[in-house]
Amino acid sequence: MKQIKRHRVYDLLKKDSGHLINKEVNVKGWVRTRRGSKHVAFIALNDGSIIHNIQVVIDVKSFDNDDLLKNITTGSCISVNGKLVESHGKGQAVEIQAFEIELYGTADPDVYPLQKKGHTLEFLREIAHLRPRTNTFGAIFRIRHALSFAIHKYFNENGFYYLHTPIITGSDAEGAGAMFRVTTLDMRNVPMTEEGRVDYTKDFFGKETNLTVSGQLEGELGALALSNIYTFGPTFRAENSNTSRHLSEFWMIEPEMAFYDIRDNMDLAESFLKYLIRYLLEHCDDDLAFLQKMYDNELVDRLRMVIDNTFERLTYTEAVEILEQSGQSFEFPVKWGVDLQSEHERYLVEKEFNKPVILTDYPREIKAFYMKMNDDGKTVRAMDVLFPKIGEIVGGSQREENYEKLHGRISEMKIEEEDVWWYLETRKFGTAPHSGFGLGFERLMLFVTGMGNIRDVIPFPRAPQNAEF
Numbered sequence: 441m442k443q444i445k446r447h448r449v450y451d452l453l454k455k456d457s458g459h460l461i462n463k464e465v466n467v468k469g470w471v472r473t474r475r476g477s478k479h480v481a482f483i484a485l486n487d488g489s490i491i492h493n494i495q496v497v498i499d500v501k502s503f504d505n506d507d508l509l510k511n512i513t514t515g516s517c518i519s520v521n522g523k524l525v526e527s528h529g530k531g532q533a534v535e536i537q538a539f540e541i542e543l544y545g546t547a548d549p550d551v552y553p554l555q556k557k558g559h560t561l562e563f564l565r566e567i568a569h570l571r572p573r574t575n576t577f578g579a580i581f582r583i584r585h586a587l588s589f590a591i592h593k594y595f596n597e598n599g600f601y602y603l604h605t606p607i608i609t610g611s612d613a614e615g616a617g618a619m620f621r622v623t624t625l626d627m628r629n630v631p632m633t634e635e636g637r638v639d640y641t642k643d644f645f646g647k648e649t650n651l652t653v654s655g656q657l658e659g660e661l662g663a664l665a666l667s668n669i670y671t672f673g674p675t676f677r678a679e680n681s682n683t684s685r686h687l688s689e690f691w692m693i694e695p696e697m698a699f700y701d702i703r704d705n706m707d708l709a710e711s712f713l714k715y716l717i718r719y720l721l722e723h724c725d726d727d728l729a730f731l732q733k734m735y736d737n738e739l740v741d742r743l744r745m746v747i748d749n750t751f752e753r754l755t756y757t758e759a760v761e762i763l764e765q766s767g768q769s770f771e772f773p774v775k776w777g778v779d780l781q782s783e784h785e786r787y788l789v790e791k792e793f794n795k796p797v798i799l800t801d802y803p804r805e806i807k808a809f810y811m812k813m814n815d816d817g818k819t820v821r822a823m824d825v826l827f828p829k830i831g832e833i834v835g836g837s838q839r840e841e842n843y844e845k846l847h848g849r850i851s852e853m854k855i856e857e858e859d860v861w862w863y864l865e866t867r868k869f870g871t872a873p874h875s876g877f878g879l880g881f882e883r884l885m886l887f888v889t890g891m892g893n894i895r896d897v898i899p900f901p902r903a904p905q906n907a908e909f
């Protein structure tokens with residue numbers, strides 16, 4: 441093949457490619473469809489850089505290699521040298537008149553599963569190794585990238601440092617107990633103590649360890665030195681919840697700020713979420729338009745709704761009153777003290793206020809040990825941000841900075857002091873008021889893509905009974 445500089449399809453279709461018209465270009469990619477006649481073949485080629493395909497036109501008789509042409513079928517991978525010309529066909533401004541093609545890989549039409557007809561999302565989940573090649577998953581993964589980038593950009597522009605918190609930990613940050621154990625002990629020959637317990641002193645770390653459920657506790661250590669930090673990493677929960685909003689492995693963004701009270705914390709969450717959505721509307725318009733057309737015709741309106749409204753702020757107690765007086769028959773009945781379910785959260789957002797809602801001051805019994813106690817002794821300074829279609833998207837709080845009170849909560853909730861002594865020490869040495877929250881990355885991805893199932897917004901989902909790929 442003649443050596444010609446490769447261009448991405450994005451650059452040919454999107455950027456000002458005028459100067460390339462009638463010039464020789466090279467593109468490489470996967471064949472989406474092939475149609476045409478004995479004399480001319482039209483190939484729709486995609487390289488993942490943009491939702492649209494570039495059309496490659498092959499004048500069959502100018503190629504004397506039948507074998508090659510025969511093998512250019514849906515799913516095959518090719519490199520094309522050709523002339524970029526203005527297109528007279530509908531739906532594209534430019535196309536490539538091929539004069540040389542190299543076939544990198546065939547895809548036997550009898551067995552390649554992604555033929556051009558639409559497949560169900562359930563089927564595509566079973567072929568997660570190939571689904572990135574569909575329009576839908578190309579769009580989703582480009583949006584996932586843009587959103588990750590925007591998250592780092594926001595924090596970098598606002599004086600936050602990216603802190604890498606550990607993935608293997610010895611503590612249970614949420615006190616929820618649903619953790620994946622990390623061990624190198626021989627399962628067939630587990631060492632036991634005299635009291636009949638597993639002897640973790642013989643294990644790799646010499647103690648019990650697990651995959652982290654949250655980077656928060658270590659994040660607080662960072663905030664109490666660097667003032668504003670954030671984490672953005674994988675977190676793991678071994679809850680057996682098989683829902684469309686839960687994953688066993690998901691990514692979480694956790695900012696933590698010294699000298700922030702609960703109000704500053706809410707302001708940050710609101711400004712952050714609005715920034716991210718604005719960024720996507722500006723940078724991912726093609727992909728959002730595709731998802732809107734295919735899956736959710738209110739998608740962009742819903743994104744705008746978040747940007748255009750001030751989030752409604754009210755207490756848990758006020759929310760429970762609204763729910764009790766709503767006259768709705770919920771699957772899970774509401775009364776003061778219960779944890780809100782997504783049906784309750786969605787009622788508040790979608791029926792009562794028609795905009796995102798931030799609930800604060802939850803009963804202490806249903807929240808984690810580290811949250812700052814209110815003067816009423818009954819509620820804690822928690823905040824959950826609730827979004828349409830999703831329910832809880834952010835959970836956070838002002839933290840208990842008082843040593844005695846925190847110590848009291850830790851004993852009350854029977855948390856082993858030897859697991860969190862270092863966390864407690866920050867309240868002994870130069871303690872400071874501070875706050876933070878966690879944003880579930882895939883929950884936000886669900887919201888911005890309009891997809892219905894969280895397994896479709898992460899490349900390789902992990903869920904109960906499901907760790908393929």
Ligand code: 4AD
Nearest residue numbers: 654656686687690694833834835836877878880883
């Ligand atoms: O409310 P959570 O459990 O809060 C924490 O982990 C705190 N340590 C955060 C903090 O204050 N730094 O989780 C935070 C968010 C939830 O609001 C939700 O969006 C998401 O993480 N989340 C999940 N996303 C997918 N699958 C799961 N199993 C999730 N559990 C929580």
Ligand code: MG
Nearest residue numbers: 824832834835
């Ligand atoms: Mg929560």
